[in-house]
Amino acid sequence: MTVTSTSTPDRDSRPRAGTPAYRRTVIALIAAAVATFAQLWSVQPILPAVAQDFDTTAAQAxxxxxxxTGGMAGFTLVWSGLADRLGRARVITLSLALATLVGCVxxxxxxxxxxxALRALxxxxxGGVPAAAVAYLAEEIHPADVPRATGLYIAGNPLGGMGGRLLAGMAAEYGGWQWGVGANTLLGLLALAVFVLVLPRTRTRSTAPRPHDNxxxxxxxxxxxALSTRGLLPLYAQALLLMGAFMTVYNLLGFRLMGQPFGLxxxxxxxxxxAYTAGMAGSAAAGPMTVRWGGHTVLTLAGALMVAALATLAAPSLAVVIAALLVLxxxxxxxxxxxxxxxxxxAVRARAQATSIYTLCYYLGSSLFGWMGGLVYDAVGWNGALAFAxxxxxxxxxxxxxxxxxS
Known part of the structure; x- marks a missing residue:
């Protein structure tokens, strides 16, 4: 008599961490993040140059x-609907291609x-990248490895943001803000090529149209x-409020550092x-920290660190400011x-829409509160903007x- 095992193996065939398909997927999504956030934030470090060139205020610049960011927020739901019809990988490719064309102009x-007007466009x-990327990973990567893969993708956000900002700042030093924007358009084009060439060619939930999904x-x-599932509204609020605080600081950082007492x-x-290197470390560490302590604990600790860093950014010492930026x-x-x-x-029933609403809140926070932070800065200065954040x-x-x- 043959005895068969009663154990049930894991029949989920999606890539696990350490496999070539997993690595290629993560690398491709990181490249998409770099292309997105290098172009999105390309103007941020050169806002003083924009303000000077157009003779305008910090808030207007x-x-x-x-x-x-408002344009991105407003179109995430549109892109999420297209992703359901066209496939998430196709939407990411189309999104980056259109953005790069606008960046050329x-x-x-x-x-x-x-x-x-062009920046809004x-x-x-x-908006197609953040609308589809996290849902793509949730569907294409083995569930046990989704938090790690998502953390690595999120790490691509500060990688692109940091690289784009540095590139823009250096280029603008020699050719004005126009060179800064143009350099990041070229970076976005190269990153788009990496995404297209590296992403595994599979016809699965995220690469194929799914007219009967959900x-x-x-x-x-x-x-x-996406609006009624328990726990999602407080998570959307994290995106709205924390991103608003973060962008208040980084939008105004150039004005602060180029003014007195620093004069850079x-x-x-x-x-x-x-300092965005610390953001890459924080994104990558989030998954293991969440597994160990729970999501609410990680959010609480992160909020406490942000408040402490904001208080410290008022110091007139450049070394202290650098340390506070790293912590923030x-x-x-x-x-x-x-x-x-x-x-x-x-979000089990409407993952694409939930991630899109999260993204909408994230960039609405950047757009609305980032602009309001500029108004506060024009009215009462750097310390007032820090208090607002x-x-x-x-x-x-x-x-x-x-x-x-x-949690």
Whole structure:
């Protein structure tokens, strides 16, 4: 008599960590993140140059960031619907291609209003990547390795943001803000090529159109699920409030460093964006920290670190400012990676729509509160802007109390 085993093997055939398919998928998504965030934030380190060239205020110059992030926020749901129909990989490719085309035109503008319009269009085009990327990983990677893969993808956000900001700052030192934007368009094109060439060619849930996905539910039903599922609203609030606090600091950082008491040059001030390396570390560490301590604990600790860093950024010492930026950036991206992955796990019925709403809140926070932070800075200065960011961070921590029982 033959005795058969009663154990049930793991029949999920999706790639596990350490396999070639997993590595190629993660590398491709990191490249997509680099292309997205290098172009999205290319203007941020050169806002003083934009303000000087167009003879405008810090708040008005910051609209080049706010309108881009606002465009991204406004179109994430549109892109998520297209991803359901066309496939997530195709949407990511189309999104990056359109954004790069717009980026080629932006340096040719000679007035602020056309530049603002093009930045809004570029942000709208870039919305396809965050609308589809986390859902792509949740569907294409083995569930046990999704938090790690998501953390690595999120680490590509500060990698692209940091690289793009440094590139823009250095290029603008020699050729004005136009060179800064143009250099990042070229970087985006190269990263798009990496995404297309490296992503595994599989016809699975995220690469094929899925007209009958979600049990035939229409968009309205999926949106209702994304808004009513327990725990998702507090997670959306984390994106809105924490990103607003973070962008308040980074939008105004160049003005602070190029003014007194520091008096740094454009190129030297842009080097402070190397603090984004701490963001890559925070994103990558978020997955293991969440597994060990739980998501709510990670969010709480990250919020406390952000408040401490914001208080320290008021110091007149450059060394202290650098240290505080490192802590702030590590804490923010730890929180962002934790909340983003949590949304992907929590939203079972409407994952694409939930991740899109999270992304919408994330960039709405950047657009709205980043602009409001500029108004505060113009009115009462750097310390007032830091206090504004601290209030947003505390509000996020209070809302996160609703997540304790889900962690």
């Amino acid at each position: 910051a609209l080049t960031i706010s309108l881009a 932006a340096p040719l503008t000679g007035d602020l209003l056309p530049l603002l 570029q942000g709208a085009a870039l 049990g035939g539910e229409n968009m309205a039903a999926r949106l209702r699920a 040059s454009q190129a030297a001030a842009s080097l402070l964006f190397l 950036t590590f804490a923010f991206f730890s929180a962002h990676a934790t909340a983003s992955a949590w949304v992907g796990r929590q 601290a209030v947003l961070t505390v509000l996020a921590a209070l809302v996160a109390l609703r997540l304790r029982r889900l």
